[in-house]
Amino acid sequence: MPKLIHLNGFTQCSICHHSKGQWKNPVDGSSAGYRDLKHWIGIAQTLERGCFDALFFADVHGTYDVYQNSRDAAVRHAVQFPGNDPTLLISALAQATQHLGFACTYSTTYFQPYITAKTFSTLDHLSNGRIAWNVVTSYLRDACENLGLGEMPPHDDRYDQADEYMEVVYKLWEHSWEEDAIVRDLENDIHTDPRKVHTIDHVGPNYQVPGPHMCEPSPQRTPVLFQAGQSPRGSDFAAKHAEAQFIIYPTVETCRAAVDAFRDKVRAAGRDPDHVKIFAGLSFVVADTDEAATQKMNQFRQYASPDGALALFSGWTGIDLSVYAPNQHIANVKSEAIQHAASYFTTVDPDRDWTVGEISEFLSVASILPKIIGGPETVADEIERWVDEAGIDGINVVPVTQPTGFTEFVDLVVPELQRRGRARTAYAGETLREHLFGQGQKRLLPDHVAHQTLPPWKRKSSTNKAAE
């Protein structure tokens, strides 16, 4: 039986997430819709109709100001700015759906672990176990300033701190409340048994958190853990903590190599490599026929704002591409950072001698994401090729316009995948973790590292048992 392909919708509570300029396209509703519940409820219900696993929200807390050494291009082209907080949308979306999961990006650099634990426990309760946390350590310089953290800590230090952060939230989610702590004992007037609610007494280099956790155990306890780190340190972190990994690679071949290396890391971390579901980000231009899809792509190009796309790319990479002329061949630029960034494009097309202008053109629709353009069969073929040849588990579907891009995918591509037995036709379990790992798997799998981070009371109790 062919492997089921998991599907997430990828977006942000902002305008034209990855395709700057599409707010001018009459079929895009994100410019006003991003701050309107009806817009988001429509998208969530569409994805649930397509039996998607989850709607996945990116988030940032600052502006992209590397390009032209200014935030002007980012403001002008609505580059993830303005942006609202996605966690605050979830209860309305959970109420409007029954099965769809929701993944929210939340930064270990900006929020105290005690607050993060309460946030996701609340969301898991309100959604009946349909929440995921996309763990990020964040990368925008001015976001750190806005949050009173001064200079951003170095990349690897952020991950070291994040490792301890995860230890704290695991203790709160998994070990503070025993499963049967709420007893509702009418006769003895005991709502909650105090002997079954424990402090965690975490003391580490970055965090001191006594606990106990404010929230009773939610359906999933720990939210499904997404991670998107592709750096060596980032993928170590993901191999240890993630239950789902979101990656972006330019080709099936580069993706395959990265997936193999990552699964090895998961295995080395003592986990079953199938216990991290890998989602590749792909962008789609879908229509009834291949020709109509090509025409649609040409329309998208007309509405694109290349300067906005460059502002986004420059913010990600830290490279200000505005200092180069459009006809500058990037192979000739003597800069390690640029050669590193350029390797992405030379992978896309090794025969081309890429110029800054050509990069700008490539990025203008769906930024760095691979773009799959075609009618339902062509697109389904490409998806199957990505999944089977790269060895991934699913796709993060990135639309060019919103909500239309999601609607077209669900109406045209999902039925074709379902006909081929590659997409879900109905939900089995209730929680998001069950969508990913099968019915009954509501909680972290047994080989997850959270089960090893025991707080003092659990260690003591096991010692006592051993002594008996």
Place this chain on the structure above:
Amino acid sequence: MPKLIHLNGFTQCSICHHSKGQWKNPVDGSSAGYRDLKHWIGIAQTLERGCFDALFFADVHGTYDVYQNSRDAAVRHAVQFPGNDPTLLISALAQATQHLGFACTYSTTYFQPYITAKTFSTLDHLSNGRIAWNVVTSYLRDACENLGLGEMPPHDDRYDQADEYMEVVYKLWEHSWEEDAIVRDLENDIHTDPRKVHTIDHVGPNYQVPGPHMCEPSPQRTPVLFQAGQSPRGSDFAAKHAEAQFIIYPTVETCRAAVDAFRDKVRAAGRDPDHVKIFAGLSFVVADTDEAATQKMNQFRQYASPDGALALFSGWTGIDLSVYAPNQHIANVKSEAIQHAASYFTTVDPDRDWTVGEISEFLSVASILPKIIGGPETVADEIERWVDEAGIDGINVVPVTQPTGFTEFVDLVVPELQRRGRARTAYAGETLREHLFGQGQKRLLPDHVAHQTLPPWKRKSSTNKAAE
């Protein structure tokens, strides 16, 4: 024409908010309901049916551990523990209602102002201008520890820091984005005019926040500002910042004195004293007749958990009442703190020589709140007396059981108040601020201090104008 009485429902995303033990009462649904969207949607729709101004959520981030020098009583009797985050409920409630406002407690001690600004701007967008922020500086010792803040800063220092905090959020909400910054200029490819989105460049003793604000202006820009400080420093803060003040006093007479003093403070702060709406917290036991209400109160007493009520009271006051025998007369205890707390009860009944046991009995239903018990006419009489004699603007309705306490109030008391012309029969404006200050008043009133906290770019611009 008699003055319209504003009404809020007061609650918390927790179990038996002010009436410990009622989870045993079959008519109380909060023990499982507090973590269920349907429970909250039902309450919100009930309050909207009663044309309430808002549903008001308390929140805490720690446990009550003063009583018996332990958190055991608080855990056992579900004393605001477990508790979920109320801000995460709002989008579902906003979607299920059209007019009702929502007030969320959020602490200046635990969240960075940049995050708070994004949180409330998002909620104001999603609710179409129906959000309020109950500004608190927080008081639970172990919450500070859990959030990595170490020892809690002294009471007055927390308010000094909060003053600067408010300055930061005003700059973000009121002065970072010009009203017409989003231009959607198709011809020139400008979504947002960068010249109309400003950094705030705040530099102060506690906060350095460059900005700009992440969110475009929401319907109310600044959320409606609630405050509940009754200490001298707390009411100074409220007189400066609040648009609505939540107070609790034992009698109409003590309330009147406090209201007069507070309105003087508002006047001294250069504001129209009517520009802060004052809500007194009152608890209600309502039935078809006075007799039935008295019977209901007796039932409530049967379900009460006095130890839980004492754990709550001891947490608020910092006084561990467990060290005294129930028959101890508090007048004889030589402790300034206890005499201060005791003055509340001697005001309730000056002729009684209160014992610890009697205080426990008084607190066991609806804690320190004045309790109004009766049929619709008796209750409406008492509400009118409170409003007219104490000179307040509205009531924070605190039910003993939930949702039943809200439903009974709306079905029995609201129609009686409407017959007397004292309660709204339909909503006029769209935003919460309009519910409080009249149709058209969507934004902070002109005499609010936020209009004086100009960021550098606004100061410069006015200087330039003067120089022209």
